[in-house]
Amino acid sequence: MEGSVQSQFEVTTSANRPLVEETGDRLTALRQQMEFLNKIGKRFVAAIDRFQVHHALLATLQELYHFSACSILLEGDPIELTFNLSIIPCYPLSESFFQEMIDRIARAAEVMGFTGITAEELAMLSYLDAPDDLAQSALPEHPVATSIGAYLNIPLTVENRIIGVLSLFDEHEHAFDTDLLQLTTMIADYAAVALDNVRLREREIALWREAELERQRLELILSSMAEGLLITNRQGAITSLNNSAQHLMALTGLHVEHIVSIPLRQLAAQQQAPWLELLAEIIEQALAGKIVMNSEVIAGSHEEGVPLTLSISVAPLYDRSVTHTKLLGAVAVLNDITSHKQIDKLKDEFVSIVSHELRTPLTAIKGYTQHLIRRIERRLRESHSAQPAHTVSELPESYDLRSLNIVQSQTDHLERLVNDLLDLSRVQLGDLQLHCSSFYLSDVLAECVRQAQVSADQHNILLEIESHDSKIVADKSRVSQVIGNVLDNAIKYSPQGKQVKVRLEAQGSQDSKGRESSEEGEYLVSVSDEGIGVNPEYFDHIFERFYRVRNAASQQFSGIGMGLYIAKVIVEAHGGRIWLTSNQDRGSTFYFTLPRVPHMP
Numbered sequence: 376m377e378g379s380v381q382s383q384f385e386v387t388t389s390a391n392r393p394l395v396e397e398t399g400d401r402l403t404a405l406r407q408q409m410e411f412l413n414k415i416g417k418r419f420v421a422a423i424d425r426f427q428v429h430h431a432l433l434a435t436l437q438e439l440y441h442f443s444a445c446s447i448l449l450e451g452d453p454i455e456l457t458f459n460l461s462i463i464p465c466y467p468l469s470e471s472f473f474q475e476m477i478d479r480i481a482r483a484a485e486v487m488g489f490t491g492i493t494a495e496e497l498a499m500l501s502y503l504d505a506p507d508d509l510a511q512s513a514l515p516e517h518p519v520a521t522s523i524g525a526y527l528n529i530p531l532t533v534e535n536r537i538i539g540v541l542s543l544f545d546e547h548e549h550a551f552d553t554d555l556l557q558l559t560t561m562i563a564d565y566a567a568v569a570l571d572n573v574r575l576r577e578r579e580i581a582l583w584r585e586a587e588l589e590r591q592r593l594e595l596i597l598s599s600m601a602e603g604l605l606i607t608n609r610q611g612a613i614t615s616l617n618n619s620a621q622h623l624m625a626l627t628g629l630h631v632e633h634i635v636s637i638p639l640r641q642l643a644a645q646q647q648a649p650w651l652e653l654l655a656e657i658i659e660q661a662l663a664g665k666i667v668m669n670s671e672v673i674a675g676s677h678e679e680g681v682p683l684t685l686s687i688s689v690a691p692l693y694d695r696s697v698t699h700t701k702l703l704g705a706v707a708v709l710n711d712i713t714s715h716k717q718i719d720k721l722k723d724e725f726v727s728i729v730s731h732e733l734r735t736p737l738t739a740i741k742g743y744t745q746h747l748i749r750r751i752e753r754r755l756r757e758s759h760s761a762q763p764a765h766t767v768s769e770l771p772e773s774y775d776l777r778s779l780n781i782v783q784s785q786t787d788h789l790e791r792l793v794n795d796l797l798d799l800s801r802v803q804l805g806d807l808q809l810h811c812s813s814f815y816l817s818d819v820l821a822e823c824v825r826q827a828q829v830s831a832d833q834h835n836i837l838l839e840i841e842s843h844d845s846k847i848v849a850d851k852s853r854v855s856q857v858i859g860n861v862l863d864n865a866i867k868y869s870p871q872g873k874q875v876k877v878r879l880e881a882q883g884s885q886d887s888k889g890r891e892s893s894e895e896g897e898y899l900v901s902v903s904d905e906g907i908g909v910n911p912e913y914f915d916h917i918f919e920r921f922y923r924v925r926n927a928a929s930q931q932f933s934g935i936g937m938g939l940y941i942a943k944v945i946v947e948a949h950g951g952r953i954w955l956t957s958n959q960d961r962g963s964t965f966y967f968t969l970p971r972v973p974h975m976p
């Protein structure tokens with residue numbers, strides 16, 4: 376032990392001694408106290424982990440007392456109620472000494488308010504922090520402390536909160552001088568603050584490590600993503616981009632060092648890259664709070680001259696805290712869809728070639744069928760004049776005529792399909808042209824219903840014309856194509872014998888002065904059936920190219936999912952709209968509008 380600290384703190388006074396002398400003694404004692412506290416303060420401040428605090432504590436306490444062991448019980452996590460118990464022996468202790476220590480620590484913990492912690496749990500939690508020289512001796516040599524003679528428990532307090540218990544144990548009775556209690560409490564306070572600091576630092580380091588690991592994990596995910604990802608600031612300048620985005624940029628001839636931190640508009644002008652203008656536009660929309668999905672942009676071309684097509688989705692990037700939401704920039708996901716586009720192009724070319732090829736034999740079949748029908752009709756007319764009427768219907772020619780009528784109606788159906796396929800190619804090439812003329816919509820509807828009724832003799836097709844005047848300027852054959860497609864579906868997707876209702880009404884045909892106007896307003900055509908209906912979740916999809924509802928009811932009918940797509944394209948090309956209402960199992964009504972005079976979009 377370094378000198379006798381106890382004597383350093385003995386501040387005796389005597390009534391016989393002169394005041395100056397007495398004051399001098401007090402000052403000396405005070406100075407010694409200060410020096411001692413300063414020395415231990417430095418020891419604790421220098422400790423950077425809990426073991427160093429333990430050893431600083433042990434060294435300090437050993438200057439005051441002789442004892443066999445000390446222990447530090449520390450609250451690990453006040454919420455989860457976990458504890459750390461370190462036992463620091465000064466020399467070897469027996470098994471029973473340990474057990475007694477644990478029992479007394481458990482009791483002290485309970486007294487100090489740490490409820491619910493048992494001696495068994497403490498025994499499991501305890502950590503033997505033996506000084507190095509003690510730990511190194513293989514077998515404990517004499518003396519071995521065998522039972523506790525005296526002990527002292529002092530709360531470890533930080534800002535009036537008890538964070539643990541410091542306990543001292545000795546094998547001899549009366550080992551702890553109560554005169555030193557105040558000083559021991561001060562030392563415990565130093566230790567408590569040092570331990571609390573270590574604990575905070577440990578927690579901070581653990582959090583930092585966790586955050587760092589998370590950051591590294593995210594970085595790994597982003598860098599191994601197949602999609603290009605780029606982040607911009609609020610000014611629309613790219614601040615970071617992952618490997619895939621760098622690769623895509625390189626395909627367009629741009630390198631990271633040339634693009635980072637420059638606002639995209641400026642970059643587009645610098646690089647003379649129109650696609651960057653488009654990217655800037657999309658990013659600006661996101662910076663204005665909008666989410667943009669799958670916007671297609673041609674960003675250059677591959678080596679073989681194939682256009683490099685990117686699908687770009689952008690969303691605003693916010694810093695959301697409890698108190699505020701701040702826009703940081705935008706995040707964009709770039710997908711190279713060039714190969715999909717190529718496949719689509721091949722598909723379109725295939726469809727176009729096949730439909731052209733089909734048209735030639737189809738025209739021949741149609742022509743010869745009509746020719747045969749006309750010949751048989753002529754023969755039957757002649758037979759009619761020569762024989763009684765009831766025998767004519769039993770002639771083989773009458774059978775042939777019925778068969779040929781079916782062939783003709785099926786050929787018409789096939790022709791419509793082939794025309795739809797051809798139209799599809801035209802739409803894909805942006806080559807669908809309208810040849811408008813003036814006609815009565817009611818006439819076209821009546822003709823379509825008549826034709827449909829021929830092939831659907833089991834269905835009852837009803838036509839309701841609610842408008843006296845149905846004059847319209849539109850592409851007549853295209854309009855009948857729309858009606859044909861919708862009507863065909865109504866028949867196809869409803870059971871035999873059911874009714875299909877076609878309605879025509881005029882809407883908003885008055886001009887701004889309340890007069891009937893031939894220019895303004897539109898016609899509303901609806902086709903209702905009593906068939907299988909369409910679930911609302913498919914309402915938007917069924918107007919998409921090649922989309923067919925995949926449920927048991929729809930799959931019983933053949934089709935290629937193109938009729939409604941073409942109908943939509945034609946209606947919209949006239950400036951109209953197409954939609955439906957439906958009750959699953961109780962039928963559907965398809966509506967479309969056509970302006971009296973087309974409003975080309």
Ligand code: ADP
Pocket residue numbers: 860864865868904906907908909917918922923924929933934935936937938939940963
């Ligand atoms: P297709 O009939 O050749 O499949 P369409 O484009 O004409 O293609 O129709 C797309 C899908 O919409 C159909 O597959 C069918 O599932 C659904 N559909 C269209 N019309 C009706 C209808 N009247 N009743 C029920 N379902 C319909």
